[in-house]
Every structure is written in structure tokens, then in C-alpha cells.
Amino acid sequence: MISQSRNSEKEKELLSAALELFVAYGFHGTPTSKIALQAGVANGTLFHYFKTKDELVLALYVDIKQKMSTYLEEHVLPETTLAGKFRAIFTNSMQWALANKTSFQFLQQFQTSPYLSRISPEETLGQVKDHLMLIQLAVDEGFFKPKPPELILTMVMGHIFGLFQYLCSSDFTNDEQNKVIEQGFEMLMAMLK
Amino acid sequence: MISQSRNSEKEKELLSAALELFVAYGFHGTPTSKIALQAGVANGTLFHYFKTKDELVLALYVDIKQKMSTYLEEHVLPETTLAGKFRAIFTNSMQWALANKTSFQFLQQFQTSPYLSRISPEETLGQVKDHLMLIQLAVDEGFFKPKPPELILTMVMGHIFGLFQYLCSSDFTNDEQNKVIEQGFEMLMAMLK
DNA sequence: TTCTTGATTGACTAATCACTCTACAAATGT
DNA sequence: ACATTTGTAGAGTGATTAGTCAATCAAGAA
Incomplete structure (x- = not known):
């Protein structure tokens, strides 16, 4: 469905943004705000998909x-x-x-x-x-x-x-x-x- | 001289504490306050030996x-x-x-x-x-x-x-x-x- | 339409952080 | 003895952070 593909898209965007930033600045060196920014979503949206920053890293x-x-x-x-x-x-x-x-x-x-x-x-x-x-x-x-x-x-x-x-x-x-x-x-x- | 050996000692303590904590919690995951605590010195003392946290990591x-x-x-x-x-x-x-x-x-x-x-x-x-x-x-x-x-x-x-x-x-x-x-x-x- | 559900936002907060600053102590030099 | 430099402390500061929350929005179900 459309909504699901939208979901996955944002989740993928977040994972992809996190990957780039983590490799460039390290895990703790990358604030969640920057990840959300680069993924093109709001701050809070990140925590809709991943309960914590750690969960994002593991995911x-x-x-x-x-x-x-x-x-x-x-x-x-x-x-x-x-x-x-x-x-x-x-x-x-x-x-x-x-x-x-x-x-x-x-x-x-x-x-x-x-x-x-x-x-x-x-x-x-x-x-x-x-x-x-x-x-x-x-x-x-x-x-x-x-x-x-x-x-x-x-x-x-x-x-x-x-x-x-x-x-x-x-x-x-x-x-x-x-x-x-x-x-x-x-x-x-x-x-x- | 005595004062120099004291210096080295605290510096060594700081490096040793940083080593343990960095390996356990990562660079950014380790606050300078914890490093100083484990080294048995005050917060400010760390910055007497290393101008910044980055300098400590590199050292x-x-x-x-x-x-x-x-x-x-x-x-x-x-x-x-x-x-x-x-x-x-x-x-x-x-x-x-x-x-x-x-x-x-x-x-x-x-x-x-x-x-x-x-x-x-x-x-x-x-x-x-x-x-x-x-x-x-x-x-x-x-x-x-x-x-x-x-x-x-x-x-x-x-x-x-x-x-x-x-x-x-x-x-x-x-x-x-x-x-x-x-x-x-x-x-x-x-x-x- | 109306209700419900989940997605999305961004301002907000409480905590934490790196680092500064002032004061004082100890050692060293003269 | 005195002056000067160096080491040490720890409270304080401004910035930053992870995570929250109340408010919308979109879309499907009844």
C-alpha cells in the first residue's frame, strides 16, 4: 500500500543518512537531529521509527x-x-x-x-x-x-x-x-x- | 625531578583511565568527567594536561x-x-x-x-x-x-x-x-x- | 460524513557535556 | 625570604543532546 511504502521510504532514508554520518563522524559523534535533517524528516519522526538512538544503530x-x-x-x-x-x-x-x-x-x-x-x-x-x-x-x-x-x-x-x-x-x-x-x-x- | 614525576604520573593515570573507558564505551561515549574521576584527579586537571578531549584521544x-x-x-x-x-x-x-x-x-x-x-x-x-x-x-x-x-x-x-x-x-x-x-x-x- | 489510527511535525525539556575560571597549593628559581 | 611559575581543585557556564509531547494531517473504515 501507499502508506506502507512511504513508511519504508522514510525508514530507509533514516538508515541511509545514519550510515553516512556514522562513518563520517562516529556513532556518538552524530546527533540524531543531524540524521533527521539529512533524511529530510522532522526530529520527532526519527523516534517514531526507532525508539532510541541505540536501536537505530543496531537496526x-x-x-x-x-x-x-x-x-x-x-x-x-x-x-x-x-x-x-x-x-x-x-x-x-x-x-x-x-x-x-x-x-x-x-x-x-x-x-x-x-x-x-x-x-x-x-x-x-x-x-x-x-x-x-x-x-x-x-x-x-x-x-x-x-x-x-x-x-x-x-x-x-x-x-x-x-x-x-x-x-x-x-x-x-x-x-x-x-x-x-x-x-x-x-x-x-x-x-x- | 619530583614535580615532573608527579606530572607524568597524573598524565599516565589519565591516559590509562581514558584507554579503559574508551574501549568500554567508545570515544564520544566517554565523558571527560568520568575519565578524570577514574584517574583520581579533578575535572579541570584533565584540561591542564590535554587542551581538549580530542587532544587526549590523539595523545x-x-x-x-x-x-x-x-x-x-x-x-x-x-x-x-x-x-x-x-x-x-x-x-x-x-x-x-x-x-x-x-x-x-x-x-x-x-x-x-x-x-x-x-x-x-x-x-x-x-x-x-x-x-x-x-x-x-x-x-x-x-x-x-x-x-x-x-x-x-x-x-x-x-x-x-x-x-x-x-x-x-x-x-x-x-x-x-x-x-x-x-x-x-x-x-x-x-x-x- | 464521522471516527479511528498511524504518520509527522517541531517546539520543548531535563540532562549532560566539554571546557573555563577563580582560587589556592606546591614547587622552583633567585 | 620572596617571587614566579606550575599543578590542582571543583564550582560554574553555555551549548548541545536524546528523547517527549501536544498538535496537526492523511487516509481508510464504518
Whole structure:
């Protein structure tokens, strides 16, 4: 219905404005008034959609996490082989991060901030469970070295963060970017196999 | 002199209190009044040592960076071989991070925050110049794969961050920790050689 | 039409914050 | 001894903030 789409629109505007401002000025460094202003709504409207500022921060985190997960699922599910799945997870994570730099920066910022503790351990676990299972499978089949899956996962994520920072630090053409991602994946595999 | 040592003491107290509170509640989430309280000094005293809150944040960053650098230099300089130097850099970075978790967490938080832009590029470059030169040397000698040193450096740092998070996520004995660090180094070398 | 419900507004408030200011104490220099 | 600088305190201030509230507005239901 029309009214609902209006609702979502303003909510989306608020989330989008919050994302930009949070990355630029930090969570506490961004007043709700500025968020409302940039979203083009009144002060009070923000609190109609989000009871508190904290709730807005958490909602933004969940929203971004979900968008990235959806993107990854779409691109990984079609892959049939283990190697194909890992390549898809890695390259598409990088592609998404580079295509959504602000969102990815927000994730980094959030995950190293005290806000992270507001996310329940179950929810955190749920987000990585699938990946852990896939890694376990790869270990069982001798595709990866026999290491704890959690160790492998954190290393892969560290790898992705590092590569992201490298690709953001200077200007690359799309071709160069893809080449670096490709090489980064090969190096990662050299480490894990 | 006595007065100077008193000065340093209060300044250190303030930096130490700020560190704990920043990691627990974030930069803007920590009022200067609470910092002064925890440091055991009056409100105004904080502003005698640091003109503004921002200056305190930056001073804390510089202080921690310098402590880590000093620690690394001490342990890396004695090494004579390339392999020895890299192993020393890696393992001692991990050791320092685990022995100074809060400090290391602060570095992570700071480096993913908008505050990072307050640090001049020259200063940032100065901090990594030595490492970049060492990597370049290793590439020239065929010790590492022929990749841009910046790429190798960000990957190593991503590796360290990942390993740090893994070792913080659950309880390990010292022996287990050292084993993981050792293995982590071997894997890193497998990737870079 | 009339009623109801939810969206929207922006002025308002109580609390909090970074920072100042004045006064005083302690150390240092001469 | 005296003067000067430096450290310390904590009440005070003006600005800012998250969140509230009473008042409209829009739109569908009866």
C-alpha cells in the first residue's frame, strides 16, 4: 500500500543518512537531529521509527549484515564444488565490500566498537555457522589443512579486511582490482591448502 | 625531578583511565568527567594536561603506537636474518597484542574510526616505512613472492588482526597460544613465499 | 460524513557535556 | 625570604543532546 511504502521510504532514508554520518563522524559523534535533517524528516519522526538512538544503530547493523548475506547467498549457492564455493565467497565478499564501501566501513567500525557486545552470541554465531560448516567439510575432505574451523574463518576474514584496506588506499581500475582479488584468493588458498 | 614525576604520573593515570573507558564505551561515549574521576584527579586537571578531549584521544593513540614500536624494535633489531626478522616481527606483535589487549583493541577501534584522518599521512607513513623497506628487500631477494610491498603489509596486518581475534575469542593456555602463533606464522609464510 | 489510527511535525525539556575560571597549593628559581 | 611559575581543585557556564509531547494531517473504515 501507499502508506506502507512511504513508511519504508522514510525508514530507509533514516538508515541511509545514519550510515553516512556514522562513518563520517562516529556513532556518538552524530546527533540524531543531524540524521533527521539529512533524511529530510522532522526530529520527532526519527523516534517514531526507532525508539532510541541505540536501536537505530543496531537496526543499521542488522540491515547491512542482512544485505551482504543475501548478496553472498545468491552468488554462492549456484556453485557446486568446494573450491567454487570458497572462491565465490571470497571474491563476492570483496566485490560487495568495494561496491558498498561505506556499509563495509560501518561493519568494521561496529565490530571493533563496544556496540558489538549488544549483539547476542547466538545471533553472532548464526551469521557464521554456515561458513564454519563449509570449512569443516573442507577440512574433513583434506581440501584444507587440519586446523580449527574458527581459526581458518578468522584468518579468511582478516585477509578480506586487509585486502579491502589495500584496495581502498589507492586508486585502481576495475581490471586491476579484479586481478588483485584473484591473486589474493590464490595466496589465501596457498596458505590454507 | 619530583614535580615532573608527579606530572607524568597524573598524565599516565589519565591516559590509562581514558584507554579503559574508551574501549568500554567508545570515544564520544566517554565523558571527560568520568575519565578524570577514574584517574583520581579533578575535572579541570584533565584540561591542564590535554587542551581538549580530542587532544587526549590523539595523545593516547600516539602513546600506544610508540610503546608497541619500542617493544618491536627491541625484539627485532637483534635478529640478523630476513627470516628471523619476519618471525620476530610477527610473533612479537602477537605477544604484545595479547599482553596489552586493551591497548591493541584501542588501536583497532581508532584505526577504523573517523579519528584516523586526524593523523597526518606522513606520520602514518613513518610508522610503516621500515616494514615496507624490509618487505621490499625480501621481495628483491626472492624471499617473498613479487607483489607490491603495501599489499603484503596489509595482508600481514590482516593476518595479525584475525589471529588476535581468534585468540581472544576463547581461553587458551600460554602454550596453546604460542602454538597457534607459531602455526599462524608458518601459514603466513606459506602464503607469501 | 464521522471516527479511528498511524504518520509527522517541531517546539520543548531535563540532562549532560566539554571546557573555563577563580582560587589556592606546591614547587622552583633567585 | 620572596617571587614566579606550575599543578590542582571543583564550582560554574553555555551549548548541545536524546528523547517527549501536544498538535496537526492523511487516509481508510464504518
